[in-house]
Amino acid sequence: MERRKFLQIPIAAVPAFLASRVFGQATLSPLPLKVKFPVVVSTWDSGITANNAAWPLLEKKGTALDAVEAAGRASEEEPSCCVGLRAWPDRDGRVTLDASIMDGDGGCGSVSFLERIKHPVSVARKVMETTPHVLLSGEGAQMFAVANGFPLEDGKLSPDAEKEWKKWLEKSQYKPVINIENRNVSELKNPPANAGGSDIAPPYRFDDGSFNHDTMATAALDSSGKLAGMVTTSGMAFKMRGRVGDSPIIGAGMFVDNEAGAAVSSGVGEEVIRICGTHTVVEQMRAGRSPEQACREAVRRIVKRDAAKAKQMQVGFLALSIKGEIGAFAIQKGFTYAVTNSEWPKGKVFEAKSYF
Numbered sequence: 001m002e003r004r005k006f007l008q009i010p011i012a013a014v015p016a017f018l019a020s021r022v023f024g025q026a027t028l029s030p031l032p033l034k035v036k037f038p039v040v041v042s043t044w045d046s047g048i049t050a051n052n053a054a055w056p057l058l059e060k061k062g063t064a065l066d067a068v069e070a071a072g073r074a075s076e077e078e079p080s081c082c083v084g085l086r087a088w089p090d091r092d093g094r095v096t097l098d099a100s101i102m103d104g105d106g107g108c109g110s111v112s113f114l115e116r117i118k119h120p121v122s123v124a125r126k127v128m129e130t131t132p133h134v135l136l137s138g139e140g141a142q143m144f145a146v147a148n149g150f151p152l153e154d155g156k157l158s159p160d161a162e163k164e165w166k167k168w169l170e171k172s173q174y175k176p177v178i179n180i181e182n183r184n185v186s187e188l189k190n191p192p193a194n195a196g197g198s199d200i201a202p203p204y205r206f207d208d209g210s211f212n213h214d215t216m217a218t219a220a221l222d223s224s225g226k227l228a229g230m231v232t233t234s235g236m237a238f239k240m241r242g243r244v245g246d247s248p249i250i251g252a253g254m255f256v257d258n259e260a261g262a263a264v265s266s267g268v269g270e271e272v273i274r275i276c277g278t279h280t281v282v283e284q285m286r287a288g289r290s291p292e293q294a295c296r297e298a299v300r301r302i303v304k305r306d307a308a309k310a311k312q313m314q315v316g317f318l319a320l321s322i323k324g325e326i327g328a329f330a331i332q333k334g335f336t337y338a339v340t341n342s343e344w345p346k347g348k349v350f351e352a353k354s355y356f
């Protein structure tokens with residue numbers, strides 16, 4: 001697992017640190033970041049893995065939709081990542097997955113509360129392309145997946161997930177872990193030498209085995225100038241059985257429109273649903289705001305509801321405009337995203353600015 005430390009820069013000082021300033025392996029998000037397309041962007045440092053799967057397709061003039069699906073599958077398979085069947089379970093010890101996919105012409109599909117299927121993002125695409133519906137859930141989604149050739153996995157927890165779930169059961173507090181994406185470095189027994197405050201780049205595996213985020217999301221702009229997006233997640237750790245987050249809800253966890261842009265989110269899904277987060281971001285871009293300004297406005301709407309509550313949680317938005325501009329904004333420090341295009345074929349990680 002890579003560990004990165006970001007120099008802390010007051011937001012007021014940001015204009016002085018434009019695109020070329022690199023701190024270690026991550027760069028503070030510049031304003032605005034306009035890149036050549038095709039381009040793919042994914043949430044978190046592990047977005048590099050997702051982008052690495054998407055880029056070969058985009059580079060060969062493949063479609064944004066194929067690229068984001070490939071990114072989602074790579075995230076769902078990546079052992080060091082924190083989505084997919086190896087992720088933490090709900091409070092009853094079952095891993096339940098949510099995913100969505102969308103193109104820029106209103107085509108979309110999603111699955112929620114899906115168990116024992118390795119690639120929910122591909123099931124979501126099947127829903128989009130072969131059914132008259134948008135969202136299939138639970139047993140019906142699983143039946144649909146199996147009928148379409150997706151293998152039914154054994155449903156056993158990964159050894160790490162089982163250990164953590166059993167530890168959680170000792171207290172068995174019914175208290176959703178709302179802060180999973182903003183764990184503080186002070187909780188670490190062996191923090192990275194250069195860590196301070198909470199400025200530790202996710203994904204990071206804490207001493208207690210937890211990951212500090214649970215969602216991977218990708219947006220791509222292909223060589224024909226079309227957009228697509230996807231989100232895949234195991235949702236909140238030890239969630240109430242049946243809980244569904246923002247990721248499979250079109251306009252909450254992800255929204256794409258070829259007239260304006262694409263937006264994805266990661267973080268406490270309930271807060272994103274309450275403000276129709278990514279739809280808000282895309283509509284702000286349509287109205288002329290830059291991707292970063294648009295993401296910032298969505299974060300502001302979350303914070304204004306309850307600032308004290310917002311201080312205790314993380315939500316990050318990542319947006320890609322139809323013109324190839326990229327921007328992000330989060331409630332807390334530490335929300336990173338990876339950008340891959342011809343300029344950065346191996347990917348480059350940026351840190352989003354934050355409200356707090």
Ligand code: GLY
Pocket residue numbers: 214215233234235236244245246247253265266267268269270
């Ligand atoms: N953002 C993912 C979730 O809340 O489930």
